[in-house]
Amino acid sequence: MSMFRKKTLTLVSSVVLIGSLLAGCGSNANNENNTAGNATNTPEKPKEKVEISFWHTYTDADAGPITTTVENFNKSQDRITVKMLGNQDPTKQLTAISGGAAPDVLLTYWNNIGPWADAGAVLDLTENIASSGFDVNTIIPAAMDRMKVNDSYYAMPFTMSMASSLMYNKAAFAEAGITAPPETLEQLFDYAKQLTKKDASGSISQIGFIPDYPWIDNVFWPVLYGGSWYDEATGKVTPNAEANVQSIAYQRSFYEEFGQSQIDKFKSGMGKRGTAQDPLLTGQLAMYVGWEYNFMPERGEDGPIGVAPFPYPADQPELKGSGMVSPRAVFIPTKAKHPEEAWEFMQYLMSADTQVQYSLDGHVIPTITSVLDDSRLLVEENKTMWSFYERAKSENLNGFPNSSYIGEYLQSLSEETEKALKGTLTPQAAMDAVAAKIQPIADKK
Amino acid sequence: MTEQHNNTIGIRKRERKLLITGLLFTSPWIIGFLVFQLYPILASFYYSMTDYNLFSAPTWVGLDNYTNLFKDDKFYLSMYNTLYMTIVGVVPHMAFALIMALLLNAKVKGQSIYRTIYFLPTLVPAVAGSLLWMWLLNSQYGFINLALEYVGIAGPNWLIDPDWTKPSLVLMGFWGTGTITVMYLAALQDVPKMYYEAADIDGASKWRQFWTITFPSISPMTLFQLIMMLIASFQYFTEGMVFAEATQSTGGPENSLLFYSIYLYQQAFSFLNMGYASAMAWMLFVVVMFFALVIFKTSAKWVYYGGDK
Numbered sequence: 001m002s003m004f005r006k007k008t009l010t011l012v013s014s015v016v017l018i019g020s021l022l023a024g025c026g027s028n029a030n031n032e033n034n035t036a037g038n039a040t041n042t043p044e045k046p047k048e049k050v051e052i053s054f055w056h057t058y059t060d061a062d063a064g065p066i067t068t069t070v071e072n073f074n075k076s077q078d079r080i081t082v083k084m085l086g087n088q089d090p091t092k093q094l095t096a097i098s099g100g101a102a103p104d105v106l107l108t109y110w111n112n113i114g115p116w117a118d119a120g121a122v123l124d125l126t127e128n129i130a131s132s133g134f135d136v137n138t139i140i141p142a143a144m145d146r147m148k149v150n151d152s153y154y155a156m157p158f159t160m161s162m163a164s165s166l167m168y169n170k171a172a173f174a175e176a177g178i179t180a181p182p183e184t185l186e187q188l189f190d191y192a193k194q195l196t197k198k199d200a201s202g203s204i205s206q207i208g209f210i211p212d213y214p215w216i217d218n219v220f221w222p223v224l225y226g227g228s229w230y231d232e233a234t235g236k237v238t239p240n241a242e243a244n245v246q247s248i249a250y251q252r253s254f255y256e257e258f259g260q261s262q263i264d265k266f267k268s269g270m271g272k273r274g275t276a277q278d279p280l281l282t283g284q285l286a287m288y289v290g291w292e293y294n295f296m297p298e299r300g301e302d303g304p305i306g307v308a309p310f311p312y313p314a315d316q317p318e319l320k321g322s323g324m325v326s327p328r329a330v331f332i333p334t335k336a337k338h339p340e341e342a343w344e345f346m347q348y349l350m351s352a353d354t355q356v357q358y359s360l361d362g363h364v365i366p367t368i369t370s371v372l373d374d375s376r377l378l379v380e381e382n383k384t385m386w387s388f389y390e391r392a393k394s395e396n397l398n399g400f401p402n403s404s405y406i407g408e409y410l411q412s413l414s415e416e417t418e419k420a421l422k423g424t425l426t427p428q429a430a431m432d433a434v435a436a437k438i439q440p441i442a443d444k445k
Numbered sequence: 446m447t448e449q450h451n452n453t454i455g456i457r458k459r460e461r462k463l464l465i466t467g468l469l470f471t472s473p474w475i476i477g478f479l480v481f482q483l484y485p486i487l488a489s490f491y492y493s494m495t496d497y498n499l500f501s502a503p504t505w506v507g508l509d510n511y512t513n514l515f516k517d518d519k520f521y522l523s524m525y526n527t528l529y530m531t532i533v534g535v536v537p538h539m540a541f542a543l544i545m546a547l548l549l550n551a552k553v554k555g556q557s558i559y560r561t562i563y564f565l566p567t568l569v570p571a572v573a574g575s576l577l578w579m580w581l582l583n584s585q586y587g588f589i590n591l592a593l594e595y596v597g598i599a600g601p602n603w604l605i606d607p608d609w610t611k612p613s614l615v616l617m618g619f620w621g622t623g624t625i626t627v628m629y630l631a632a633l634q635d636v637p638k639m640y641y642e643a644a645d646i647d648g649a650s651k652w653r654q655f656w657t658i659t660f661p662s663i664s665p666m667t668l669f670q671l672i673m674m675l676i677a678s679f680q681y682f683t684e685g686m687v688f689a690e691a692t693q694s695t696g697g698p699e700n701s702l703l704f705y706s707i708y709l710y711q712q713a714f715s716f717l718n719m720g721y722a723s724a725m726a727w728m729l730f731v732v733v734m735f736f737a738l739v740i741f742k743t744s745a746k747w748v749y750y751g752g753d754k
Contacts, residue, residue: 094499094714098500115498116500118498119501120500120501121499215693216693216694261602264602264606265584265585265602265605268584268602268604268605269586405716407716407717408716411695411711411715411716415696418694418698418699419699422699
């Protein structure tokens, strides 16, 4: 008897489940039909609500500001509902956009746009930009350029993510008798020496600066020297341009000064970044390359961390204010079911008001030039961001050119730069190796 | 003659009926196999002959992916790293597991507690275990180097020095030998006690007993473990990935942690070279097959089955 009941129950619940699934499909189909119909409808008629899906990379801990943004959008109009899904790393995004059920809008890292766009997975925004009168010139050029693949824009830079600052431990500076942050790269090197301490056994106990901490940055350093990676005139990759090689030689000089094994050993003992044991906070490390989101509370006027523009090569003062931009990008997959609504949501994300609010909530730099001076941002509570807004206006900001082979290119740059930093190859030989490896791939694509 | 013929037909009919019933009962598995295993296997073989980026239609390139593979430095490097883990890792891990199994098989008070404790690490997910070990292996404040320092040895820079990154992983591997040990333990308990009794009467030493009784008796288990570990080792991924990420790179210091499956993953999902990645997967299949065959062929010399004379 009870067995029978169980069976019936299972049967009934399966039927209900399947039924509701089918109903879900049905209503979706209805939605689509309605939207399609609405395009030709007269504007007075109330439009059916369209639900679009939006995926982003933020984890639950950082998703607060983007959640607020989406909620505000949903409240702002009654036609589109955005459903958000967070914590979607690039692999999950790739699986989704290559499969049948692509989300309508995704927020991802800028460097995914090149390969995905080239493979035909990303909607070319040229038409949308033209038909809606969206002015790409209002966006900070260094950020907008990252969205360009084969001369078309495929995405919009939602945030800047800019490395053009030097962050330093104020106490370490005071102790070494240094009164102002370094202005040139040569000074940075000198200060790093003064800020490095060794214990009785000759091991480093505090270090001034490590050029490849937290990682080998194959874009930031060449940018500082005015480097480049591609020559549009000749169609050749240029990792071995003089400026690029110089920038690696400069980083190598730190290893020559302090010793490879010494730095490695010290580095492995440094506290975890972004925690209370962050080496810059503890003073283990005196200076490092800073992004706008680093040390938010600690870089206030009374805080332990100082912020300054990143130094420039002494003999090239025209490169003052250089820095790297690596935005988070929003894009529409070609397989999106509601590209029009997705574009509307994207425009909302790129509107001045959203950018201002998101900058206040998420402590990021807005990517619209005019917003950098917005009075809503220049309030006392937001003071730690002011200097970043200022630096975001620099004409010397740059980044890596987006392309289909960007993954291979960046990987190869990292591998060869590592060899140059360890001294197994000269910087020139290392970068020549990158050119030799990448040129055939670039020619093929 | 006719009768016989009729009979055969009768049997055939019944057999066919049974066959259909059997097929119906196994159909969930058969369908699952066809859709989720056979089809992907065949598809990947097809893709390995194409240029495919997941989105646009694949274009036929014949054997290009395979020939390019042999010109790819990182193919050799990743194969070397993987073989290193197989050769340096598998045998010591098995030997260690066997020693632990022998110890855990001894009649000691509280043995079940020891067995549980020893098996516990196997339950820790690979990522969590790797993070824990990165902490133990830290060259400045990690437990292992502190212990080494205590006996007067300056420990290496485990996670940063490319010469030591793979040994770090091998070292960590000992921690996860619980499963192999449990299986060895089962095999050990199957060895007939009478052999030992006879050997005791003959006055054979414990060492002698191990080599002439224990080791041959459990050799089928050793063969099984060797094959399984070989396959697992060739697909080494998670731990290497976690260790490499600690140095903020895909392949670890100087690509010393670029294992074959990590490179395959990189080609597939970072560079979107699905065709190339498929070819890599097939190469891996061939290599694993080769090693498995070699082991099987030589196993006749060292594996003894219960039914053998």
